[in-house]
Amino acid sequence: MGTESKIREISSERAGEHYYEIQHPSGLRIFLYPKEKNNSTYAIFGTKYGSIDNCFQATGDAEPRRVPNGIAHYLEHKLFESEDGDAFARYAKTGASANAYTSFDMTCYLFSCTENVYESLEILLDFVQSPYFTEQTVQKEQGIIGQEIRMYDDTPQWRVMFNLLSALYHTHPVKIDIAGTTDSIAKITPELLYSCYRTFYNLNNMALCIAGNIEPERVLALCDKMLKPSLVSSVERIFEPEPESIVKPRVEQSLSVAVPLFEFGFKESVAKGRASVRQLAETDILLEALASPASPLYRSLLDDGLINEASFSHEYFEGPGFASVIFSGESSDPDAVADRIRREVGRVRREGIGRDAFRRAKNAVYGRNLMALNDAGVIANTVISLAFAGRELYSYIDAVADADADAVLSRLETQLNPDLSAISIVKPVR
Amino acid sequence: MITEVDRRSVCDGVGFRSIRESRFKTVRISVHFFRPLEQETVSANAILPFLLTRASKKYPDYTKLNEHLAELYGAELDADVQKMGDRQVLSVSITGLADRYALNGEKISGELSRLLCSMLFEPPLQDGMFPEDGFEQEKRQMIETLEAEFNDKKLYALRRCEEIMFSDEPYGVGRYGTQEQIRALKRDGLTKVWQQLIHSSKVEILVLGDCDPEPVFCDFSAAFANLGRSGAEECPNFVKKTAAQVNDCTDKEDVAQSKLVMGFRAGCAEPEKSVPAMKLMSALYGGTPNSKLFLNVREKMSLCYYCGSAYNPTKGILTVQSGVESENLERAKEEILHQLDDVRAGSFTDDDLQAAKLSLCNSYHTISDSLDGLEGWYLSKTFSDQGRTPEKEAEMVSAVTKEELIAAAQNVTLDTVYRLTGNEEKE
Numbered sequence: 054m055g056t057e058s059k060i061r062e063i064s065s066e067r068a069g070e071h072y073y074e075i076q077h078p079s080g081l082r083i084f085l086y087p088k089e090k091n092n093s094t095y096a097i098f099g100t101k102y103g104s105i106d107n108c109f110q111a112t113g114d115a116e117p118r119r120v121p122n123g124i125a126h127y128l129e130h131k132l133f134e135s136e137d138g139d140a141f142a143r144y145a146k147t148g149a150s151a152n153a154y155t156s157f158d159m160t161c162y163l164f165s166c167t168e169n170v171y172e173s174l175e176i177l178l179d180f181v182q183s184p185y186f187t188e189q190t191v192q193k194e195q196g197i198i199g200q201e202i203r204m205y206d207d208t209p210q211w212r213v214m215f216n217l218l219s220a221l222y223h224t225h226p227v228k229i230d231i232a233g234t235t236d237s238i239a240k241i242t243p244e245l246l247y248s249c250y251r252t253f254y255n256l257n258n259m260a261l262c263i264a265g266n267i268e269p270e271r272v273l274a275l276c277d278k279m280l281k282p283s284l285v286s287s288v289e290r291i292f293e294p295e296p297e298s299i300v301k302p303r304v305e306q307s308l309s310v311a312v313p314l315f316e317f318g319f320k321e322s323v324a325k326g327r328a329s330v331r332q333l334a335e336t337d338i339l340l341e342a343l344a345s346p347a348s349p350l351y352r353s354l355l356d357d358g359l360i361n362e363a364s365f366s367h368e369y370f371e372g373p374g375f376a377s378v379i380f381s382g383e384s385s386d387p388d389a390v391a392d393r394i395r396r397e398v399g400r401v402r403r404e405g406i407g408r409d410a411f412r413r414a415k416n417a418v419y420g421r422n423l424m425a426l427n428d429a430g431v432i433a434n435t436v437i438s439l440a441f442a443g444r445e446l447y448s449y450i451d452a453v454a455d456a457d458a459d460a461v462l463s464r465l466e467t468q469l470n471p472d473l474s475a476i477s478i479v480k481p482v483r
Numbered sequence: 484m485i486t487e488v489d490r491r492s493v494c495d496g497v498g499f500r501s502i503r504e505s506r507f508k509t510v511r512i513s514v515h516f517f518r519p520l521e522q523e524t525v526s527a528n529a530i531l532p533f534l535l536t537r538a539s540k541k542y543p544d545y546t547k548l549n550e551h552l553a554e555l556y557g558a559e560l561d562a563d564v565q566k567m568g569d570r571q572v573l574s575v576s577i578t579g580l581a582d583r584y585a586l587n588g589e590k591i592s593g594e595l596s597r598l599l600c601s602m603l604f605e606p607p608l609q610d611g612m613f614p615e616d617g618f619e620q621e622k623r624q625m626i627e628t629l630e631a632e633f634n635d636k637k638l639y640a641l642r643r644c645e646e647i648m649f650s651d652e653p654y655g656v657g658r659y660g661t662q663e664q665i666r667a668l669k670r671d672g673l674t675k676v677w678q679q680l681i682h683s684s685k686v687e688i689l690v691l692g693d694c695d696p697e698p699v700f701c702d703f704s705a706a707f708a709n710l711g712r713s714g715a716e717e718c719p720n721f722v723k724k725t726a727a728q729v730n731d732c733t734d735k736e737d738v739a740q741s742k743l744v745m746g747f748r749a750g751c752a753e754p755e756k757s758v759p760a761m762k763l764m765s766a767l768y769g770g771t772p773n774s775k776l777f778l779n780v781r782e783k784m785s786l787c788y789y790c791g792s793a794y795n796p797t798k799g800i801l802t803v804q805s806g807v808e809s810e811n812l813e814r815a816k817e818e819i820l821h822q823l824d825d826v827r828a829g830s831f832t833d834d835d836l837q838a839a840k841l842s843l844c845n846s847y848h849t850i851s852d853s854l855d856g857l858e859g860w861y862l863s864k865t866f867s868d869q870g871r872t873p874e875k876e877a878e879m880v881s882a883v884t885k886e887e888l889i890a891a892a893q894n895v896t897l898d899t900v901y902r903l904t905g906n907e908e909k910e
Contacts, residue, residue, distance in 0.1 A: 067584070068508075090506040093849045139782075145773035145834075148841025150849075167848035168841070196785030203740040204788055204806050209634050309737040311630035347549035355545070356616075361624045364631065383631060413553040420556025420580040424509050428853060454586060482737050 058083075058273055065447035067454060068426055072436070073269055079280035080256035084436050085272055086264035088429055092167045094265030095429040096174055098181050099161035101260075101441045102253035104231040105290070105373065106158075111252045112286040120249060121240040122226075123198075123233015126155040128246050130194050131186055132162070140180040149173040157227055158372045159441055160253075165430060170267065171275055178261075178279040184250045186243040195238060202232050209310050209479045210381075217316040217379065217477035220304045224293040227375045256283040262437040264429035292374045297322050298473070305478045313480045315387035317394060318370070318379040320473040327442045328371055334418070334452035335461045336369045336378070336468065342406045342414035342461075343367075343397065344380065350397040359390050372442075378469055391476045398469045401462075411458040419453045488861055490869060493700070494707050496715030497686040500861055500869075501696035508584055510592045510694040511854045512599055513576035514703075515862060516684040517718045520571045520653045526625075526660035526668055527676045532562035532573045533621040534613050534673070535602050543607040543614070551598075555591055556580040560602070567863070568720035568752075568797040569653040573680065575603060578854070581693035592694040600702045603681065604709075611674055618670050625665050629657075636903060640742035641804060644901035647732050648746040652721060654798055681707075685715035687865050691854045720866070722752040722799040726898035738905040741812055745803045745819060746901070750894025752799030754867040759879040760891040761801075765794035767839035767888065768826050769803055774839075775822040775831070776803065784818060786811050797863070801895060809904045816900065826892040829885065836888065840881050847877040 058078060064071035072086035103125050110117045133140045133153070144151045149166035151173075162181050166173045205211045218228040232238070263272060299320055328336075344350055344367045354360040365382035384390050406414075425431045436446055489501045518528050542548035552558045558579035565572050577599040579591050607614060633639050642657070649655030659665060688703055690696040726748045751757040769776035769792030780790040790805035807815045825831070850856035850873040860873055 069583075088506070091852050093845075093852050141772040141777075145771070145838035145841070148838075148845040150842065150845055151772070165845075165849065167845050193782075193785055197781060197788055200740065200786075200806060200808070201788040203808075204637075206739040207636050309633075309636075311633040312627055314634070341553075345549070345553065347546060347553045349546070351549075352546045355620065358620075358623055361627045363624065363628055383627060383634075409550075413550055416555070416586070417553040417557035419586065420558070420584075423584050424557070424578070424580055427507050427509060 063445065063447060065450065067450060068423060068447065070426065075273065077276055077280060079276075079282040080285065081276070081280055082260045082440060083273075083276060084260065084262040084440065085267060085269045086262070086429070086432050086436065087267055087269065088265050091266045091429055093165055093429060094167075094170045094263060094267055095163065095165045095433045096177060096261070096263040097161050097163040097433045097437050098177050098261045099159050099259060099437050099441070100253050101158065101258050102160050102249075103156050103158040104229060105226040106253065107226050107229070108291045109252065109288050110291060111288040117291045118248070120245055121233065122229050122237040123231070124241055124245060124249055125160055126232045127194065127198060127238055127241050128249055129153050129155045129160050130198060131190065131246060132181060132184060134190055135180055135183045135185045140176060143176045143180070144173060147173040147176065155231055157231065159438065161434075161437065163433070171271060174263070174272065174275055175279060178276070181254070182279070182281055184247060184254070186246045188243060191241065191243050191246065198232060198238055199235055202230070202235060205230070205232065207309070209308050209314050212306060212308060213314045213316050213381070213477050213479045216304045216306055216479070217318050217475060220301050220475040220477055221299050221318050221320045221377060222375065223296050223300055225295045225375050226292070227372065252288055255286055256280060257285055258288065260437050260440050262433045262440070264432040264436070290373060295374065299475050302475050303478075304475070305480060307482045308479050310479060310481050312383045313385065313387055313478055314381070314383050315390065315476060315478050316379055316381040317387070317391045317476045318377045318474065319469045319471070320475070321376040321468055321470070323374055323376050327373070327444070328376065330444050330449040331452045332464070333369065333371075333444075334449060334456050335464050337418050338411070338414045338453065338456055338461050339464050339468070340367050340369065340378065341418050342410050343401060344394075345414065345417065347413060350393065354390060354393055359384050359386055359393065387476060387478045391474070395471045395474065398465075398471065402465050405462055406458065408458065411461065415453065415456055419450070422450050422453060487872065488870065489696070491700075493688065493704050494712055496684075496712060497688065497707050498865075499688045499690070499700055499703070501690040502857060503694070503696060504691070505693045507692040507854060508581050509578055509854060510581055510595060510692040511576060511578045511689075511858065512596055512699055513574055513689045513858060514599065514603060515687045515689070515865075516573040516680050517567075517686070517865070518571045518573065518680070518684055519716070519718050520566060520569045520656050522656050522660070524676070525571060525656050525658070526664040527673060528571055528573055528680065529564045529659045530621050530625060530665070530668060530673070531677055531680055532564060532575050533625065534617060535606060535677075536560045536562040536575050537617050537621065538607050538614065539602045540605040540607050541601055545617075555594060556585065558591070558595060560599070564658045566654065566658050567865075570718040570720060571658065572862070575599065583693070593698055596699040596702045600706050604706045606677065608674060612670050613673050615670065618673070622665055622668060625659055626662050629659060629662050629665075636736070636738055636742055637804065637806065640744050640901060640903045641802065643732075643734060643903070644744035644746050644802070644899055647730050647901060648899040652723070682710055682712055683716050685718060687862065689858055689861060691857055720797065723748055724750050724799070724894075726896040729897050730899040732899070733902040733904060735904055738903065740806045741809045741905055742903040743805045743807060743812055743815055744901045745816070745897065746899040747801040747803070747895050748898050749794060749799045749801045750896070751891065753796045757887065757891055758796050759876070760883045760887040761794055762796065762843060763839050763880055763883045764826065764888050764891045765792050765801060766843050767831060767835055768792050768823065768892070771839070771842045773842070775826065776819065779822055780805060780815055780818050784814070786815050786818070790815070790819070812902055812904070820897070823892065823895065827889060829889045833885070836885055840883070843880045844877040847873040847880070
């Protein structure tokens with residue numbers, strides 16, 4: 054390789070930690086997060102390619118390509134096989150615990166190990182760069198993924214979420230099940246897998262993050278050996294225009310459950326880029342003040358038997374072309390929960406958040422984020438997903454520590470609009 | 484690096500173990516009470532950790548308590564009930580940020596210790612009873628937790644299999660008891676159950692993470708000294724070595740995918756010498772993506788997405804779980820048994836054996852990297868070799884021979900086959 058890696062150290066006084074961001078000449082971005090006292094090391098190699106990428110145009114394409122739903126996930130399964138065997142069989146020789154996952158906007162391959170770190174890393178870098186698909190191996194996976202889809206059909210938390218996304222989004226592919234359907238995956242061929250692989254598994258579109266007991270020089274030497282330089286190319290995700298409105302305010306499904314489940318979401322208009330770390334931090338503090346166990350809303354829902362502590366939660370569900378605040382849980386009366394949340398949002402809009410409540414919410418969000426840095430797996434997964442969204446971990450933590458009460462409240466100008474809310478309910482079969 | 488645990492005793496029947504480790508950004512203090520698992524007392528015991536963590540004399544109000552926890556950088560007060568063999572383990576714990584990371588120099592860990600101590604020993608009793616509103620809330624939430632288990636069909640099928648397999652053993656009692664038992668709970672008897680819990684249970688306190696254990700030891704020593712305890716009640720654990728006959732049960736529910744759970748008597752349990760061999764046998768048979776079950780039932784036959792085994796060394800049982808189409812249930816069951824026969828016959832390579840060892844050792848060596856891992860490990864060692872580190876366990880597993888693994892597999896007997904099947908017609 055003609056050029057050297059460019060290395061930048063990123064450190065946080067608050068966390069008392071640091072990591073390195075490396076631009077490798079192959080095109081790959083690499084993040085190395087040393088945890089010298091750890092026994093284990095967690096490595097994750099991912100591509101910015103997920104279930105929402107079912108229509109795209111890459112450098113050199115005459116026109117946009119549309120591919121079957123579920124193909125990114127199918128590709129994830131199939132990449133484990135190569136001409137000379139299966140990646141799990143190779144990891145069996147190092148003792149690493151390996152896995153992979155596909156989300157809405159990324160596909161990641163990972164392992165965790167305490168011995169043979171560099172041997173395991175070599176396997177990871179090798180198999181992800183070595184696609185091998187045949188009619189026969191692609192066919193074999195239909196039964197396995199078919200059962201994965203059937204398992205999710207029986208998972209009420211999964212159903213209630215996708216039903217909500219279908220009520221919020223008219224066209225955005227975030228509403229489509231990550232694994233696709235039995236019908237859509239039947240259309241997947243080796244040629245289609247190769248074509249998606251070449252488009253998205255370009256090192257310029259990928260990142261590697263390793264947290265744990267590592268020597269950065271040794272990792273980089275191995276990267277120099279293993280990474281096959283990719284031609285610089287880019288790919289554009291193509292989404293049909295998404296109207297600002299929601300599709301419908303209420304959706305219900307009956308399933309074999311004992312307690313009804315709900316997800317109640319507020320859709321937001323989305324700008325071209327992703328939300329900034331500051332906006333994320335402010336939203337997290339706002340939601341903490343609004344709906345944590347210390348909030349008046351939580352107390353009133355609990356006292357009236359409308360939620361339980363084991364299941365009630367909230368999240369800021371945000372990605373390329375979509376953003377919503379979602380409250381979820383189990384409830385005997387989900388509509389009453391939604392009504393209570395809407396009214397409380399109205400009250401906070403009028404009255405604001407008290408100084409004490411703001412400080413407590415900020416402390417809680419800050420503490421939780423620092424505590425999460427105990428775990429190499431959490432760090433590696435967070436750093437890579439932040440990188441794909443153009444964000445950085447310590448800037449987010451600083452944004453929480455430095456958040457200002459007025460800015461937090463001003464998030465309500467664009468968030469939690471009751472006119473753009475919808476509820477999804479999964480209720481027991483009668 | 485090897486993480487050693489410091490062990491001592493607060494008083495008779497109350498153990499105290501600590502690991503001080505500055506690489507963690509957190510402090511975790513947990514107190515575990517052990518009771519015999521019994522139909523008559525299970526629900527009254529089970530509600531206590533939840534009642535005790537929702538209010539205290541100093542913080543009688545749920546919101547005020549949670550405000551205080553948020554102020555303490557999102558500290559978490561948790562209640563948990565689990566089974567460890569025929570014992571019911573009732574746990575309360577608190578987790579928080581280490582002092583050095585507080586934004587304004589607050590002292591967090593001292594308050595975590597005092598708070599947890601006061602939650603356990605100073606409940607906000609009214610007329611000698613736990614307050615009515617909290618009691619009703621916790622009853623409702625326990626019932627909803629049990630109901631929610633039905634929502635998770637994998638978990639539900641496992642629970643049903645255990646219910647059938649242990650119908651005439653203490654282990655067959657659910658960790659919370661039944662919904663009917665919870666509904667029937669009365670507030671007036673609970674204060675006595677709480678007193679029994681703190682006075683006569685075996686107790687284990689674990690203090691882990693970036694904090695000096697001394698002040699915690701002092702807080703809890705003082706609290707337990709006030710009780711004037713005299714020892715702890717015994718908690719026996721029964722292990723059935725061999726299945727006499729095979730139970731067979733099928734339930735029908737409105738589900739897309741059928742679940743298969745097979746329960747085996749493993750033939751050995753802690754503290755027997757053959758336990759490491761059995762752990763290795765389960766790893767090789769169905770514990771990893773390189774195991775016999777994964778490679779055959781999933782990869783070769785494409786019958787399922789998941790098929791794996793788990794060994795419970797306290798109770799001496801092995802369970803295998805899978806999710807398949809109804810019409811494939813018997814094929815999957817046959818193959819699961821066939822693969823077990825292969826292991827018994829020694830039909831695996833030295834590489835397979837080595838891979839199972841590496842995989843288990845990897846798990847053991849990873850335990851010290853998280854407080855949850857350390858807590859789970861040392862808690863599980865309460866009744867066996869308390870000082871055994873995960874690293875020592877890894878050595879023991881590494882020393883197992885092929886013959887010992889085969890011998891372990893030969894002692895496994897099928898006890899119960901449970902199926903949860905969907906409607907026959909496809910969507």
